[in-house]
Amino acid sequence: MKPAQSAYPAYLILALGLLVLAWSTVLGSSLPVKLGDLGGLHKTNKITATWLSNSHQPEEGSFSLQDMRQLTQYNLRDYDLAYAMEASTSAAYQKNQSPVQVLGVNDRYDQFHQINLRSGCFLTFEQENQQVAVINEDLAQALFRNCNVVGLEIELYGRKLKIVGVAGNDRSLIGTLTDKGYGTVYIPAKVLLELEADSRITLLEVETKDAGTTGRNTAVLETALASIGQDPANYKIIDYSVAVLLMEQENLLRNFVAATVAMVMLFDLLRRKIMDIYHFCRLRLRDKYWSEMIKGDAVRLMLGMAEILALVAVILLLWKLIRFSLYIPPENIPNELIDVSFWADLIKKGIQTRMQSAGYAAPLGEIQFNILNTIQNWNLFLNIFLGWPLFLLGLYQIKLLKEKLLKVELFCVVFMLAALSLGTALLWIIKMPPVTETGEMLLVFSSIFLAVVKRTGDTPAETWAFL
Structure with missing residues (x-):
């Protein structure tokens, strides 16, 4: 399995791409689970309001014990x-x-x-x-x-x-x-x-009973704040039910990219199979009638159609696995896409929020969430803009070297398994929850397998001959 000396750079690039893809897969699944673990018994079923310490009314903006008793006895008595x-x-x-x-x-x-x-x-x-x-x-x-x-x-x-x-x-x-x-x-x-x-x-945390994105949790908390004479604008409110949804959505986007790579390869194989049957039929129809061709080549035609139906079924299955409803916070969605005033107000609101939050000391839970969210953002970025480009570049270099398909497949399978094992072990070392999502692993493996077949194999028939 040791490649020729001249092939080392190509295999190194390929290995780096596989390493990034494997690590981003295991890490991405671990981060939302870790956020839940940090939330104690309620996990991410909570919403928090943290006083912005430089609000216009510094003393009135914070809570008192009387406020807490009132919320417990009246407005939030069921929470x-x-x-x-x-x-x-x-x-x-x-x-x-x-x-x-x-x-x-x-x-x-x-x-x-x-x-x-x-x-x-x-x-x-x-x-x-x-x-x-x-x-x-x-x-x-x-x-x-x-x-x-x-x-x-x-x-x-x-x-x-x-x-x-x-x-x-x-x-x-x-x-x-x-x-x-x-x-x-x-x-x-x-x-x-x-x-x-x-x-x-300065910090109020309330359990949530709505895991959706309707805004009900925020409405309940804002109503409670108003009932004790507090302006919700003086607080940073985080609904962790929505926060973990957005974090998990990045994993879904990563899976979407992996499945898209696989589907592109499958569509190409489907096109080539259809063209093979088309050319075969044209060739036979030069000297035969339809009835004669169907009768004489029924087995071959049936096998070809079965392959086409199998490819279509796999494509539909992949689509079913990866499709999801993209969630965008309602406050970031204009009524019209071309609405200059909306975008101007959104930018202005962002600037005002940053100015109001100057000197704001986030509580530990929010700091932990921000770190996890930053890691997840970088994880998605590196997966899309580093992992896949390196992997495809390595395949391109290997194709130029005319490496054998079976050799490249074995290298990818062995190294990918080793990278996944290494990533899982690293999660144990840094005390992060190792989460194995079988569906995600299969998506990555299928995408890699099909990409290798497409890049290094000449025809589907030759591909299966190797295997």
């Missing part, structure tokens, strides 16, 4: 909700000190976030007024040099709090990219409001 505020200070134990991020939260916060407790328990409703804390492993190691610290006390703002739980660190790629380099402490929101006079409740 699970969490809220949080953030502060920075130093934590101490005896002579040891360490900078920490302090999160004042309610007892439902762990239902919306991935908090893997190593020991103890998370904050409960009964502890709303108690001096208790949950710390993470980093802080436990910094202050106590071990993680068996449940029942001990740490000092925050000159007050001692009892440790009731220790949270494990996220060792995944996302956890590493969002690591602040210092520990985290979770305490009851009411306690943090007493300890830090300038702290404000």
Whole structure:
């Protein structure tokens, strides 16, 4: 299987293309699942409202405990909700000190976030007024040099709090990219409001009951905000049900590209098969009648028609697998495509939003989502504009070298399987959920197989002769 020396560059380009295609396939499927894992019990069935800290009314723009009680008892009484505020200070134990991020939260916060407790328990409703804390492993190691610290006390703002739980660190790629380099402490929101006079409740998270794209989730939250006298324009609202749909849609686009490559090859094979039968019939009809040709060459004609029907069936099956309804946020769709004022207003709104968000400190969940979304965008871009061009360029170079079809097929199959195994192993290493989508794998394999046949094989008959 070792190619000739002159063929090494072509096989290297081909291998790089296959590597990008394999990696983008396994990574793309993993990212939406990881986003769901980071969302705790509710996964992506949640919507968040984060206060834009530089709003025109800074104090009135944040939430109060009274607001949270009103929402829980009235407007959002049928919904699970969490809220949080953030502060920075130093934590101490005896002579040891360490900078920490302090999160004042309610007892439902762990239902919306991935908090893997190593020991103890998370904050409960009964502890709303108690001096208790949950710390993470980093802080436990910094202050106590071990993680068996449940029942001990740490000092925050000159007050001692009892440790009731220790949270494990996220060792995944996302956890590493969002690591602040210092520990985290979770305490009851009411306690943090007493300890830090300038702290404000800035994050509200609500479970969603509509997984579609109707906007119902956003309407429910905006109505709730208005009921407590808050302007929704002063908050950054993210519906994670829609966010994960858009992320998964990029996987569907990637599959669409792979299947399109396969369908182009299949249409070409179909055209060639039809032309073969056409020329065969013309040749026979020079000296035979239709009835004589059908009677004498019935088997060959039946086999040819069976091949055509099989190709049509495969094309229809591929189309059924890849078709989907493209979702575009309604606010980005004009009533008329040629509507200068709409696009001008859209650009103006974008500029105003960026100006309003200047200095905006996104919460951890939003930062994680932004990182995952950025990785997914780059993953799709590299798949379309690097993976496929490299693969097709490698095939073109191999065709010029007149390499044997069977040799190229074996190389692609073996290297693709190795690349998929390597990609899966890499996901395990970076602590990302390895997700195997059989349909996606088959689409990529079929596209690669057909592209190799088309680029390096001369005719369908010769292709099957090799196999």
